[in-house]
Amino acid sequence: MDKTISTKTGTTHALLIGVDNYSTFDPNGGSNLRGSRNDVVLLASYCMEVLGIQAENIHVLTTPEMSLDDFQKRMIPPEIEPDESKSWLESLPRVTRGKATKDGVKDSLEWLLATSKKSAGAALFAFSGHGAWSSTAGPLLCLEDTTQDFTDGVLALKDLGAEIAKARARHKLIALFDCCHVTASGRNSRLQGKALPHLGTAQNVVDDEDLFNVSDRVILGATPGKEAFQMRLGRWHGALTFALVTAAERWRADNEVSHGSYKHVMKRAKGTLKALGVPQNPELWVAIRQSPFLGVKAGPMQREPDAEKDGAQLQPDWIYTIYLGVNTGSPVLAQVVVTSTGPVYLRWGNSTPVPINPSSPTEYWYLNTSQLVNVASAANVFITRTTLKGNSPTTPVPMN
Known part of the structure; x- marks a missing residue:
């Protein structure tokens, strides 16, 4: 057995992408976000502390790129005073860091797919930032170097699925998209939308086959035609990422178990978003919803047909x-x-x-x-x- 495999959930590698600065797309700064890098830090902490992923098996790509010092400081919970955190800072694992450019993501994606293929475990691909829609390419993940016409600096969902298919890694991947326009069938002082303008006139409804090619474990930021948001609660975060990690931690504490399932964590996350007044309805595309959150190990399986679903997770008919x-x-x-x-x-x-x-x-x-x-x-x-x-x-x- 691969010695790097987590005995907790089966997830052993992670590529975490967070883009706050979109100066190539919008030199005036009006399209910049504030919480994507904090999302990456939150997920990195969860990966190491809860999922048991080793630091050398995590790649973090952000814009602006975080220094090691910035990365470590962002991992300190707000309630901890700086003078109390020095020993913790020294003990924090160091992960691989880089820029969230198209080339940077391409290189790290190749690493993720190659290493997960050799490993006995699975891999997490998480993106926090702007999403956009092209009438020719479909849903797009907008990276640091996204151009105004979306012809460069973007990662199309179709292209991501093609790379995963080429590596025959679909069954080993978990995907989290905290952005707009990547859906399953689309502001105030506390909320900030995460959608860039459409390119063309097509409706932002993804062909389910595109999601199917990425993974059968996908968490989506919003329903078709709706926005995903970032919000400020002390620090800025993507509403979905914050709600998911908070819900997962609460489930662990309330039930005194190591992991909640996708189903239970998503249910609590939706409740958190509603309580906070965030008009966002994330979607869960997970075949075995009783698997541990951000994991791949199967939960209890039944002989009888299971009709207890929150709506169809796969395409009807x-x-x-x-x-x-x-x-x-x-x-x-x-x-x-x-x-x-x-x-x-x-x-x-x-x-x-x-x-x-x-x-x-x-x-x-x-x-x-x-x-x-x-x-x-x-x-x-x-x-x-x-x-x-x-x-x-x-x-x-x-x-x-």
């Missing part, structure tokens, strides 16, 4: 089949039926079609429990999609 191998001839681990509304008919082999009739978008998980023992040793996972449209009692969807 599709059935996803997950194989432990490289093609459809490999053993089936699970099938996920994602309905919209109305009856759906499923058939196992030559058996009588079984109707399911939800009143709202719902996921149903069917697990091949005999294959669960093989998950940890599986070298590859292959996933296919089959449409549910045209489904009827006489033409039911065949299940493996």
